[in-house]
Amino acid sequence: MAVAFRTGLFNIGAESQLLVGAVAAGAVGARFGFLPGPILFPIVLVAGIGAGAAWAAIAGYLKAARGVNEVITTIMQNYIVVFVIHWLLQNGPMTAPNALGTPASAPIGDGAVLPIIIPNELVPLTRLHAGIFLAILAVVVFWFVLWRTPLGYELRAVGLGARAAAQAGIDPRVHTVIAMAIAGGFAGLAGMIQVTGVFHRVFDGFSAGYGFDAIAVALLGKNSPIGVVLAALLFGAFARGGSIMQANAGVSAQLVSVIEAIVLFVIAAELIVRILARRRGPKPLEAIA
Amino acid sequence: MIHQHFMLVPPLSVAENVVLGDERGGPALDRRRIEDRVRELEKRFGIEVDPSARIEDIPLGLQQRVEILKVLYRGSELLIFDEPTAVLTPLEVDELFEIVRTLRDEGKTLILITHKLREVMAVTDRITVLRGGQNAGELVTRNTNPGEIARAMVGRDLKELKARATPPRTEVVLAVRGLEARSDRGSPALRGVDFEVRAGEILGVAGVGGNGQSELAQCILGLRRPSAGAIRIGDVDISKDDPKRTRARGVAYVPEDRHLEGLVLAFTVADDFILGKQDHAPFARHGVLDPVTILRNGGRLAAEYDVRPPNPRAIVANLSGGNQQKVVLGRELSERPKLIVVSQPTRGLDIAATEYVHERLLEQRGQGAAILLVSSELDEIRALSDRIAVLFEGRIVATLDAASATEERLGLLMAGHSEAA
Known part of the structure; x- marks a missing residue:
């Protein structure tokens, strides 16, 4: 998400990229469930990331080649994915009998399941699993790619000054596709972690809007790796804390959504003020020059 | 206030623009009456524009007169001109100054904001020099000279540009043949352009903005695909290369808009x-x-x-x-480029920075770089160039040696008057 923002793209499709990654991970994990963990897990990992990346790259390509606004395409992609998954699980190729009561796929192979690192018996009400290591690794990779590789430099240059980048030989179109693919890859990874760490299968409507939370997290974290981690922890605490507050203190869990919304409003307001200030600020000086 | 960038409504007529924001006299606009009023104003101040013409159909020089009329219509006694000559041809500048003098003689007070010494000397009575937001000197035009003003502007003496000591070499670095290209709007911007630039030579491209200069620079860099013609660096045709490959051949580029294109x-x-x-x-x-x-x-x-x-x-x-x-x-210059495409390199810069840019370009010329200098500043073109090509409506209408390129000749060529006369 933040990767795409850095390139000046507005990727609203993290939800669908996450779902595609989850479905790919779930399908591969179930189909090749007989393989041992050390072989199965990397395959599932690549499937999740690859599917998210490829799905997002479509929007990137449309933007680069045809000038289609990525906000529109990624939103539309969200709907496509939600309904395709619906079909896949309801009466499509991935339907499997289960005890959940909702349409779901067959469970993934044990080899692909992320181990729980703090068992429920020790600390109740958690589901902390090894996915946290993958998430930390993803943040490190995000930071490294963006700030320590020529590719990251090019992505930032395109995001901050597309025309300057273009005249310097950095093709904004190519980098639009790459940025979307990377963003989709991260979202796909998130979906893959949900499947392998939490649910061990795909079921209908399983992503509680994580992809949309990601937009908020990227905004709050101002697209910097550390900021994104802190923002994600905040939103995670909101989500968990909300249900616990409801159970223990009788505070409505909806209040969390209200607080989240207020946070976002404040951020958005700050952005608007800054854009207005920039418009008014240096322009008159330029006119004199 | 007459702004550098005009504040006009293009589809409306001259008269309608003049009264804009002040359309007194009932709900219906009495076209005849306002046109008569505008004509009256024109006669009084010696400004000629057809009141019924549409803004989008008339050239920039006339649009500026509409701006002046707008201010006069409101009965202003103080008129402020912000860089009024930036978009005008030399002929239009002379006409503007005629109007300025008439206004002064009619008893108006005028403030002219400009960084061009020639204009200051030509029309003003008194001069205030601003440097770094402070008053750096007040002069009476009659008793001063450009050197003194420049000194006040920079705070020190200006260096004389070193004469072009070495003649250009014979080796042709850039050869452009029959180049044609379209503008962003799809209209023809270049209609068969031929020229070459040799090593150690500065070729100036003069012309009023919008006659194909931007498109020419973009084609050479590979930012715009020509519709016909060849662009050769040495023996290699680069007309189909992207900027990355073009730059790999030793081409450097100082773009016209350093905020949007030059820098992140x-x-x-x-x-x-x-x-x-x-x-x-x-x-x-x-x-x-x-x-x-x-x-x-x-x-x-x-x-x-x-x-x-x-x-x-x-x-x-x-x-x-x-x-x-x-x-x-x-x-752009630190890796010894073979060809440097420079577009409006000193636009909006103060005198000291302008001087610095010019010195650096001449230094590159001395080291054997071929330089294509696109500029709408005639003084700049004439000071730096070995030869000057005049671009008008997408064609090079003449190429002159710097020695024979007087301001008058260039001015006429830029305005579309051919050499034949």
Whole structure:
């Protein structure tokens, strides 16, 4: 998400990229469930990331080649994915009998399941699993790619000054596709972690809007790796804390959504003020020059 | 206030624009009455524009007169002109100054904001020099000379540009043949352009903005695909290359708009110095950037090109225009380019920064670079160029030796008068 923002793209499709990654991970994990963990897990990992990346790259390509606004395409992609998954699980190729009561796929192979690192018996009400290591690794990779590789430099240059980048030989179109693919890859990874760490299968409507939370997290974290981690922890605490507050203190869990919304409003307001200030600020000086 | 960028409504008529915001006299607009009023004004101040013409159909010089009429219509006694000649041809400038003198004689007070010494000398009575937001001197035009004004503007004596000591070499670096290209709007912008630039030569391209200059620079760089013709560097046709490949052949580019095209403003000085060089040694090895080398390179170039402050970690957006241009020059000139395409290199710069840019370009010329200098500043073109090509409506209408290119000749050619007469 933040990767795409850095390139000046507005990727609203993290939800669908996450779902595609989850479905790919779930399908591969179930189909090749007989393989041992050390072989199965990397395959599932690549499937999740690859599917998210490829799905997002479509929007990137449309933007680069045809000038289609990525906000529109990624939103539309969200709907496509939600309904395709619906079909896949309801009466499509991935339907499997289960005890959940909702349409779901067959469970993934044990080899692909992320181990729980703090068992429920020790600390109740958690589901902390090894996915946290993958998430930390993803943040490190995000930071490294963006700030320590020529590719990251090019992505930032395109995001901050597309025309300057273009005249310097950095093709904004190519980098639009790459940025979307990377963003989709991260979202796909998130979906893959949900499947392998939490649910061990795909079921209908399983992503509680994580992809949309990601937009908020990227905004709050101002697209910097550390900021994104802190923002994600905040939103995670909101989500968990909300249900616990409801159970223990009788505070409505909806209040969390209200607080989240207020946070976002404040951020958005700050952005608007800054854009207005920039418009008014240096322009008159330029006119004199 | 007569703005540098006109504040007119293009589809409306001259008269309608003049009364805009002041359409007194009932709900219905009495076209005849306002046109008569505008005509009356025109007669009084000796300004000629057809009141019923549409703004979008008349040239910039006339549009400016509408701006002046607008101010007069409101009965203003004080008129402020902000860089009024930036978009005018030399002929239009003379006509503007006629109007300015008439207004003065009619008893109006006029303030002319400009950085062109010639204009100051030509029409003003008194001069106030501003430097760094402070009053740096008050002069009476009759008793001063351009040298004294320039001294007050810069705070020191100006260096004379070194005479072009060495003649250009014979080796042709850039050869353009039958080049045609379309503008963004799809209309023909270049209609068969031929020229060549030799090593150690500066070819000036003069012309009023919008006659194909931008498209010419973009075609050479590979930012715009020509619809016909060839662009050769040495023996290689680069007309189909992208900017990356073009630059790999030793082409450097100082773009016209340094904010949008020249620099990534939000980058640090060090980062902007490596724009376009980020993917190879010494700045990147095995696909990983080397921050130490990038920073050291930034510090070295900032010092070498006199960027102030010489801090490679400074954000480029916070530098002054002159220092931003130095960052562009440092990046583009530091690797001994064979061909340098320079577009409006001193637009909006103060005298000291302008002088610096000119010195650096002449230095490159001395080192054997071929330079294509696109500029709408005739003084700049005449001071730097060995030969001057005049671009008018997408064609080169004449190529003159610098020695024979008087301002009058260039001015007439730029306005579309052919040489034959």
